[in-house]
Every structure is written in structure tokens, then in C-alpha cells.
Amino acid sequence: MNQQESELVSDIRPVQDVRAEPGAVVPASAVPVPVSHQPRRRWALWPLLLLVLAGGVAGGGGYVWWQRLHPPLPLGISVSNGRIEADQIDIATKFAGRVAELRADIGDRVEAGQIVARMDTKELQQSLSKAQAQAEQAQHVVDQARANLAQLQAHKTLAEQEMERTRSLLQNGWTTRELADQRQQALDNATAGLAGAQARIFEAERGLEAVRHDVALYTVQIADNSLIVPKPGRIQYRLANVGEVLAVGGKIFTMLDIGYVYMDVFLPTEEVGKVKIGTEARIVLDAYPDRPIPAKVSFVASQAQFTPKTVETRSERDKLMFRIRVRVDQDRLAAHADAVRSGLPGVAYVRWNPDVAWPARLHVSP
Secondary structure (H helix, E strand, C coil), X not given: CCHHHHHHHHCCCCCCXXXXXXXXXXXXXXXXXXXCCCCCCHHHHHHHXXXXXXXXXXXXXXXXXXXXXXXXXXXXXXXXXXXXXXXXXXXXXXXXXXXXXXXXXXXXXXXXXXXXXXXXXXXXXXXXXXXXXXXHHHHHHHHHHHHHHHHHHHHHHHHHHHHHHHXXXXXXXXXXXXXXXXXXXXXXHHHHHHHHHHHHHHHHHHHHHHHHHHHHHHHHXXXXXXXXXXCCEEEEEECCCCCCEECCCCEXXXXXXXXEEEEEEEEEHHHHCCCCCCCEEEEEXXXXXXXXXXXXXXXXXXXXXXXCCCCCCHHXXXXXXXXXXXXXXXXXXXXXXXXXXXXXXXXXXXXXXXXXXXXXXXXXXX
């Protein structure tokens, strides 16, 4: 008998001596049931062990490969992740009105001073025409007052000459005192009329100036209804369509200021204390891992985040994180304005020790 047969025989349970009465039911548990065992297959564990071993080897090789691509940074350079951002500028209406024209769309590159939208200015145009007509009328009143002043000036001059001759005749006794009084009264009337004419000219000129201010005001309001771009940038959102009526401050476009691109990152206390405004930095985007972007630190937060405001222990102080803003070099932005994007994730490297050289992978190409 071989080993398998012996194991089979040993697993057969003995038959119980059940002597049932006629008609009695024999329980199933009393029937002998042979129990068979399959042979143990220990060799089935080998593929699993080989798979685990291969995974470990691959993981180790991948780690070595990653370490070669990302060697450790030298002491004096800090690293933190973030997203590239650009300042958003809202192009909105100054006055309530209807959108009459749109001259830009999402994704368009726009320049400073470019008109991207116009509002309906029909009512303002009518008000401007009325103010211009009033200005012409006021100018006519001023011209008439000045002509009247010149006429009264001539009358006064004549009255002064007649009075002078009358005084000479009166001294020699060749005229009467009554005539001298008449000449003096005529001179006084001419002087008073001249003063009144000068006052009317001043009043007319002030009226003309007020109307001209109205003309200038309507002209400025019409110009303000032409929405212009304050800085070079790119249109990110269009928030209104032609024909929509917007309230004061209604937004039509949101643009990105491509002249101010930055990344906000966070550094621990022991590192941020060594960072200064103007510290040299590098930004490496996930989309362009082999193109480091030159930048500089433009802001260091004065208050920590991620922890309570009052910290008592050293372990809690080590958890403090400070926000750092790393701004992209403006000359580089001007040369690559078409490639500026917002929201791309990446990593910022801050070299707070100027004596440390940048690693080769962070050298900036021209």
C-alpha cells in the first residue's frame, strides 16, 4: 500500500453499530463516508514569489533612475510645489448701458490701449449735441457783450474829451456851468455803462465755460464707454454678449496680465528666514520639465500659515509655513509672451545661499 492509499484508508470513519428496529431510519451520519485529500502543491507559491521579487527589482531600478534624473539639491536651495499664476484684470463698464460691440474674444492677445468693446452711446451723443449748441449760443452772447463793451468804451472816450474841452471853456468864461454839468453827467453814464458791459462779459464768459464743461463731460463719458485694455495681456473670459444691458461696473472681459506672472509656494520657518526679496529662483513646470524659468522672490509673508498664531514649543515652530511669491523675470515674459499660461502646476527652487551654484538641470538656456 502506497502513501496515498494509507492516507485514504486512515480517513475513513468507522461504521457505527446501529441496530435499528424494523422500520427505523438510519441517520446519515452513521453511513461511512470516505474523505479524500488532494496532494499539497507547494510549487504554486513560486510564481508569486518570483512576481514579488521582480517587482522589488523594478522598483529599485525605478528609484535609481528617478534619483539620476532628480539628484538631491545642495544645501542652500529650497524647493516647493505650486501653480503658475498671472494677475487677472477685469474690463468692466463705468456706466450702466447696453453692449453695442465686442472686438475681442477668449484667447485673443491684446495690447495696451486697444479697444475691445463699445457701449451704446446714443443718449450721450444727443446730450453732447445739445451741449455743443448751447456752447455756440453762449459764445455768441460773449461776442455780443464784447462788441457792446467796445461801443461803450468809445462813448466814454468821447464823453471824456467833451468834458475836458468844457472845463477849458469854463475856465475862460466861454461856456456856462450848466453845460459843464451836462458833460460830467454824460461821462458818468458812459463810465457806468462800461462797467455794466464788463460785468455782462464776465457773466457770459462764465456761462460759456460751464457749457464747455458739459461738452467735455459728455465727450469723456462717450470715450469711457469704449472699453480699452490697460496692459498687454490675453483675454481669459468673455462675460457678456452684444445687446446685454449691464449695470455700473458690469464685467465684459477678464484678461491675464502677462507682464506679472508668478508662483506662490510655501517654505518652513528654518528656510524662509534666509530668503530675502530679490533672491534668485527657478520655476520648472510639469509640462516643460527641461526648461527652467528664471525668477526672483518678490514677496515673503510676515505671518505663518498651517499652524495656530501662538506657538509655544519648538516642535510647533518647525511646522510653520510661510508663503513666498516667486515672480518670473519680465524680460523673459516679453520674449515668450505667447507661451504664458495660468494654472500650470510646477516646482519652484529658491536659492537662499548665493554662494551655491545651480545644478546643471536648473541652468537657464537663452
